[in-house]
Amino acid sequence: MRIVRTISEIRMALKTLREGGHRIGFVPTMGYLHEGHAALIKQSTARCNHTVVSVFVNPTQFGPKEDLAQYPRDLDRDQNLCLKLGVDILFLPETSEIFPTGFGTFVEPGSLGEVLCGKFRPGHFRGVATIVAKLFNIVQPDLAFFGQKDLQQIAVIRRMIRDLNMPVDIVAAPTVREADGLAMSSRNTYLNPEDRKRALCLQRGLLAADAAFHKGERKASKLAAIARKELSSADDVQYCQMVDAYTMEALDGEITRTAALCIAAIIGKTRLIDNVVLSPTDEGVQFINHLDPS
Ligand code: AMP
Secondary structure, eight states: OEEEOSHHHHHHHHHHHHHTTOOEEEEEEOSSOOHHHHHHHHHHHHHOSEEEEEEOOOGGGSOTTSSTTTOOOOHHHHHHHHHHTTOSEEEOOOHHHHSOTTOOOOOOOGGGGTSTHHHHSTTHHHHHHHHHHHHHHHHOOSEEEEEGGGHHHHHHHHHHHHHTTOOOEEEEEOOOBOTTSOBOOGGGGGOOHHHHHHTHHHHHHHHHHHHHHHTTOOBHHHHHHHHHHTTTTSSEEEEEEEEETTTOOBOOSBOOSOEEEEEEEEETTEEEEEEEEEOSSGGGGGOOOOOSOO
């Protein structure tokens, strides 16, 4: 595995590989890797000839009062995991390499970036779209892998590649969960033991709505209310909302197309998100839920 820190170095390394006609897979991350990231990397190594992983804690997607400074980091562990998983290139740029002095061009995702998480994290998806566009330009992957846990992020990136004609295919991979069902997240490390137990209410809400959906309930507001009932132990529920799984548009009538129930809740000092995709047709098959890890 090559560890590369500069844009010129990664461009050179990839040029040789691309000339051989090889398919390049890319997994962008903010590090502190867990099994969720590992699942994306495994999909990439299975489907592509070469896999590039980036670890970059992107300052432009954090708000001024958010956790940029305390975001967990463990580069040695990340490096060992990538090596074990057969990653070919690990890209570890400094912030100054990606955002040099005078940087001033951003990708604006529009209304898609203003709903759900965008409402509570203004500018977040502008930061996400900008860093992903930059990394796509640097790596020029054939396939890029993203987790379904961040469903709105997938929608923003899919729209960006369509709107800006970027030649990359996006693969959405199912959410990987802890043994008790909590969606894995680098931020779970912030949870104290009491918060950790309360955090399970998100998955309980999703399971309840999923069960009602499979029993035939199709009313978006009813399904959201079923999930919300389970969230009483959260300190705050930012949203518990049924949306179109592709456009993130709020749904309030009968569900007739692939929808997602999306939750963001505060447990202690930690903001957690999770979702389940509910599809009344076959159209939703590209999304897979593993709500119950057993
Ligand atoms: P992050 O390092 O949190 O920015 O995440 C990097 C990538 O890993 C994103 O595409 C996330 O959606 C994905 N990811 C994070 N957590 C999980 C999870 N529990 N299961 C699957 N993918 C995940």
